[in-house]
Amino acid sequence: MRAARLIKMVLLLQSRAQMTATELAQELDVSERTVTRDALALSEAGVPVYAERGRSGGYRLIGGYRTRLTGLARTEAEALFLSGLPGALREMGLDDAASAARLKVSAALLPSLRNAPASAAQRFHLDAPGWYQEPATPELLPAVADAVWSDRRISARYRRRDGSEAERGLEPYGLVLKAGVWYVCARAEDGARDAAGERTAPPAPTDSSAVASPRDQADFRVYRVDRFTALAPHEDSPFVRDEAFDLPAFWQQRAAGFARSLLRAEVVVRVSPSGAESLPYVVDRSAANEALTAASAPDDLGRVTVVLPVESLDVAYGQLLALGPEAEVLEPPELRARFAEALTAAARLYA
8 A cells, every 4th residue: 555655644734844764664654665666656746845964864744745635534534533542542443543633733833833732631541441451352342343333244152150141133333441341332233132231231220211212212222342253244234323323322321220220239348437538439439429328327425326338348348358447337237247247257367
């Protein structure tokens, strides 16, 4: 694709005052010898590329030359709005389109503004994955992203948590990157539902007014992309996108419903003032804040009793143990007994 490379070289020189052969070779991913040949080809084609030799030399455009080859292709324009997510763009296979879009925008800027992209990049960076994990890019993510961008139906094989697999005909509406994990929000063409308890496809919330759409929201599902084991795009079968579908609102609604659906048990806990401050940091934040709002009046020591929704008693044990003496489990009896046993063993150990 030499033509595309030559255009990129002109845009690079237009967006910067001067570049060395080494810098151009790195940007274009070619050798310095190729840069020399490309500069000669541009000069022969009438583009005033001037080569200045010496330690501080390099290539530049002379005579205020400016090209008008700065129009954005559709893919570049769409990728430009994601340019603050370099890792996500790379994983979706859109980094080249985003790079071309940024370069075209830079070339179109006034000379006094050409350092704006670098200035912004020096001041803001988004690192989406959480700590203490090495996120892996799902093998089929680029194919899913391509289907999302082109509104193309796909047939996907999906692995459930229990190891079984299901075939789905999907209309992929959007991708979400949450804590280093990729999800695709899609409309299941057959209206099929995943097995109960499937964590990656939370049940439809009861408040259907949260997302306005003429289609049945129950047909829209959430799938983890890393659980797709096979995918076949329908090249000649695009779907008509429902323009009322709001991806951020849909995800917020489903995520909130999913988080609530995990809290299937309750514990009664008496916490000190310090324990009350720490509680939202060791259990589900929303559940903790709601429980503290509805808590009993403080006793003489300032302690309050809360009824706390939790995922399970095992999970609650690990979470509340972090509060140490700042929390006392009152109910259920089996969890209180477990804490008493653990703290008695700890007292013996530190005695």
